[in-house]
Amino acid sequence: MRFFDAQNPVERLALAVGVEADRQRPMPQLQREEAVRQILQTAADAGVSRVATKPEGDGERLLGLGWPFPSPFRVSVRTVPVNDGVDRAEARARRSLEHMGLPRGDTVLVQAATDLVGEDGRALWARLQGLKDRGLFRRIGFIASIEDSPAVLARRFRPDVVQLPCNVLDQRAVSTGILDQLAEQDVAVHLSSVFAKGLLFSAMETLPPEMGRMVPQLSRIRRRLAEARVDPMQAALSYTLRQEGVECVIAKVHSAAQLRAIIAASHAPCPDMDWKALSLEANAVSSRFGVVAA
Template structure:
């Protein structure tokens, strides 16, 4: 039975992905949206969260730019647009992300897909990203990957500062494959996304698309947590805190109330659960086979 080690400041392991669209909250007027976001960010800051991740689509970056606490304690991770939009566009959009968020520089720039680095323009793309770091616009650079991309092999070739992989209590492939440990051994900083398995841990009326056909397995996993009297959010975060390499756990939050719930869960005592018993990725068809696709890769 694996019990994660204690961390003196577990909230510092969180990286906040702010949900600005009305996905989990009722639509609000523009002014109210910004005020709600200010409250969310202030709650995160007061709770010890020191990292925020952004994305280039939608209105999130602009809203963040109007809502930062002052002075802002956050290190921000920026994602590139797809390389299919052209290398000039990738570079220009990364610069534009900083402008939209009102930042002279940011902590991390991640190539949004490792597959972009494997293509014919992969080296040129990486040179553009490195160039932005060399100019002081980003402190660190890296990429987002799946286990199938062979991220540790790619890291040996490119020497990134940061790599983001998806991993969660229900699909522990990234940990079980040894990729997290391999990246850590290379000195790469880790970000882990899909911590809540796209909501699959929490049930609800609709099963996330990546888990279609696994409804019975999901029900059994949730029942096991309920029988152990363990809150799913608490279990998901405790598992994330147990992962090798002390990764940042990317968690999506839509309101100050959700942020308070996440902070409470991340500070809760680690449950005495055998994580392997909840690894549905291990029992998926083709799991562990070379080239097998992930059960869930979405954040």
């Protein structure tokens, strides 16, 4: 399996649409609907063909109101946690399609690999396999962290898709060989957290106090990028889009203007960088700080 194609980077982008970037100044409902519509139309015009969703708030309903016609998008959805039972997890996956006005979806993902290793894991997986067999979803898979040993879990469940966090600051999916191991199993990989939850862009003084020890490393990384005249967004996208064995890279967008910037950055020539020099030390990367959260 080889998904990497440097000639068509936009075709490997997936969008996670969220229009409430500023919770202190929420948009009026009609404005939110229009913002989503503009994002989707901008994506369709640019050739972006994938959308990744979460079963939270009214995001799926807004997507259903905003699809261009005919819709060019392949949509992936997540299950809700299996704590409330496999019946609810299955029903909510079906409802995601209903909220978006779709007869079927591309992929349904178990929202966390830990749901599969619990006592209901096999039953949950069987329910998703049933949805696939009935044609409601083309593929099934799961979302995992590096600590979940996703390649080992993939050998056990044989998913079509695995979603992992990966970015220039947290390169463990590459350095540990996980991407190669999943490719060997013919598993499609979706990368999330590609912008490191904003760490490449946030002002140092706004970082949480717990991250104080990371500030010198972040400063050095930003200085390297500045000296190479590489925009952080360009670096983030170049690093993830160049990885072989990756089907798509998920970028969260809040506006059509932001999406246009992402598209432009994805088309920029891949900089000649020492990528390993941009990685934070493994012991400095913690999901508590949002760097590796899926």
